[in-house]
Amino acid sequence: MDRGDRAGPLDGIRVVELVGMGPGPFAGMMLGDLGADVLCVDRAGGAEGAIDPRRDPTRRNRRSVCIDLKHPNGAELVLRLIESADALIEVFRPGVAERLGIGPDVCLERNPRLVYGRMTGWGQDGPLAADAGHDINYIAVAGALHPIGRRGAAPVPPLNLLGDYAGGGMLLTIGILAALAEAGRSGHGQVVDAAMVDGAALLTAFLHGMRAAGVWHDERGTNLVDTGAPFYNVYATADGRYVAVGALENRFYRNLLRGIGIDDVDPAEQMNQAGWPALGERFTRIFASRTRDEWCALFDGVDGCLTPVLAPGEVADHPHHHHRGSFVDVGGVVQPAPAPRFSRTPGAVRTPPPARGQDTDEALSDWGLTQDEIAVLFSDGVIGG
Secondary structure, X not given: OOOOOOOOOOOOOEEEEEOOOOHHHHHHHHHHHOOOEEEEEEEOOOOOOOOOHHHOHHHXXXXXXXXXXXXXXXXXXXXXXXXXXXXXXXXXXXXXXXXXXXXXXXXXXXXXXXXXXXXXXXXXXXXXXXXXXXHHHHHHHHOOOOOOOOOOOOOOOOOOHHHHHHHHHHHHHHHHHHHHHHHHHHOOOEEEEEEHHHHHHHOOHHHHHHHHOOXXXXXXXXXXXXXXXXXXXXXXXXXXXXXEEEOOOHHHHHHHHHHOOOXXXXXXXXXXXXXXXXXXXXXXXXXXOOOHHHHHHHOOOOOOOEEEOOOOOOHHHOHHHHHHOOEEEEOOEEEEOOOOOOOOOOOOOOOOOOOOOOOHHHHHHHOOOOHHHHHHHHHHOOEEO
């Protein structure tokens, strides 16, 4: 893959990704954004997903080969690729990779330096390991769903961000990076067991500290950052849009009160929870008196921690994102740019998302197979594309 002068910090790292849904490709995207040579192993003859794979940002920065993993020679081809890989992404349910002949023991025997990254909802063992589930189930059991919502109302699923992407894909990425760093010192690979339920639980670490200190209650909507505090909430505006207020520190709270025209509330009583409900109702009435953009203009340059609540279709046009280049257009699809930023080896979107199997011939050749071997694999139905 031609990287030119935009190689990221993982330039030279090779990753085989056994393609699955959502959080697996997200981990592959992150590694690819950082410069790794990520090779997608798509399922030969498999059905397309909900969107055209060529318009899926989580498939960017890698090439795709189609391999029939159920073919008698499919596992051997994957093992051949693993011989020259630094890491593997596997997101099958527990036991599936072993049944296919590409489980950790076999792969690490073929390549002892391999980092075998595997991600599931419940983990590789435990009473729930074999059960089906989705993001909402994992975060529910992790204790991450219960606190999200307003007082007296049911918990609100935060899309599938906490379990799939933060607790799953991002945790797997961190695990792979850590294991790669260790393998560089020891010369030995290992298995990374990333469970979404574990990752979602990890994200709630601060809650357990606050509960232990007696400053967090399990009743939703009564705490500092769960919409219980009027100065940390979302308010509807006159045009049916919303502003987000996060004036936690007292100096910002004072600026907020001045900005919305309240001069009869003692800022020193900010943390007196007895006054929160009535003040919240007052905030609601005040914010409903102006449009979202009028409030944002009023607080421009004022440290009141007030921002617009932007819809996904609005974010790329925000001046801050525009200045930082936080969003890029790849093949007509506006999407988040690689993050975080690196001063010397920046990540980049080098290639758009591939169609399934579009790089089979070229990629297999780059990964060490001869043209004669590739031709035989095509004719035998092991690969497609």
